[in-house]
Amino acid sequence: MRIEKVHEKSELILKEVGKAIVGKENVLKMLLATILADGHVLIEDLPGLAKTLMAKSFASALGLEFRRVQFTPDLLPSDILGVSVFNQKTLEFEFRRGPVFTNILLADEINRSPPKTQSALLEAMQERQVTVEGNTYTLPKPFVVIATQNPIEQEGTYPLPEAQLDRFLVRLRVGYPTREQEKEILRRRIERKREDVEINPVVSAEEVTEMQRAIEDVYVSEPVLDYIVDIVIATRNDRRSLDVGASPRGSLALLKLSRAYAAINGRDYVIPDDVKAVAVPALSHRLILKRELWYTRVSQESVMEKILEKVPVPKFE
Template structure:
């Protein structure tokens, strides 16, 4: 339910601010506009983003730049094999002056948490983020602490280096709304990175805030007023269901994948300045929203089949709707 105190913005205003944020981040992260749009869509949809790619391709830089451009409190937590759950959530420490135990909040108490190399820490510490990511709260010694909104986790992982790593279990992967990869830059883009580095004469790039936390929450609340026609909703369900029936999939996407598709499609629509979703919005986010939720049959790994291949085949097999009818669900544009 949307907080009555949060302002609702028209689609054109969200489109303008989203473009300004992307332009600001794009002034530092070169040539990755499509990937940056996906990351911002995940944030606008209120979700968490897994940045999975090779080292040195700008994952940490992207998280820091988005935090600066969105005006959010930002903390970076380096996940290591000896990291404990209390190092993430916080713990009770004895205060000698008061003669009692006091809670010391961990780095998870922030607006944007960069969980750097999340697959380098044991499952027990990885699981410390589960409650925070799903419930927006942390429980320590039987006491529950709410996390102030907005709260987003941007986690990074190396997809090919397995020595000394602990792959995320399916239940935790499912908590990430989408998975984004950047890939290597072109030669021109890589030269532009070097040119900008020499131009600013320092290592770190500082971005001025484009919006603030309250404005971001208004942008997020505006998504609830983006109309989704019934045939689009059924198309989303058909795509997700088809991943469960695909011959290469051992386990397909859960209904949480359908919800992620819905929210991300709404984000794509409002980022384009529209107050309604079209099939192309769903197609644009299908692979990053569903691929990491699919478990392949063992023999598929031997054939080097990637889960994204399953989603691509599903997109080709499931017909997209062409209806222009109004949605039948209660609330929003359906009542107008």
């Protein structure tokens, strides 16, 4: 698939999802870029900000199978992956697939389940497969995990370990709508006379896979590669704010996302602005703040924004 076609399809997808989500164009574009970059998304924000609706809307617009798992303290790994059941007719064990065998898996409130259950997703997210009782099963393509968590309600939760956070290509914040956007939400609800928003498929699973493959043809120049590396190294050298900077996986995240972002915007080459646009959601969750900053207003995002201000942007012709 040519990049022009990827751009055209992306516009249609974002327009269709826009039927359900008012405003938040940057968040929607970043979520689409993550899917096209074959990555996973962590949406961390307050309840009621359409996190679940975003996931369902994208699944519908992309023509993908969607399943939702509500993470709770009693959720077991087998509830996600599946379980072997003895068939009395054949006298053999049969594997009954869990909800992970889908295209888009919504892991709702992922931090409400204990680490053993959270880690059940690690192999699926990294290898696109699951292993149960020594048998390996391949997941369908494309496969994307969209996880949500509430940042303010920490009682009875299990924070995601750094190893699992690192598996998410981006961490997104949705934020409250503006006054006009919130009024538009109410208008649309009155007009459609029902809760559900009808989202029509714009592409198929096969076309999504073709779009993902097309991203590999987006050109990245040497100065842009240097810029990506300089940003990541700057996170490791920031000893005033950070204990740990981004790993090479962070560099790869910047590369994949900036290529997808460029394609969505109709370009077959990456410019520095693409890298800057994706740097905060791609790297912030990979940074570990110094302990003395944990209880201040300093956030990983604000540290990342300051780093971007300091790293020289290459001249692009």
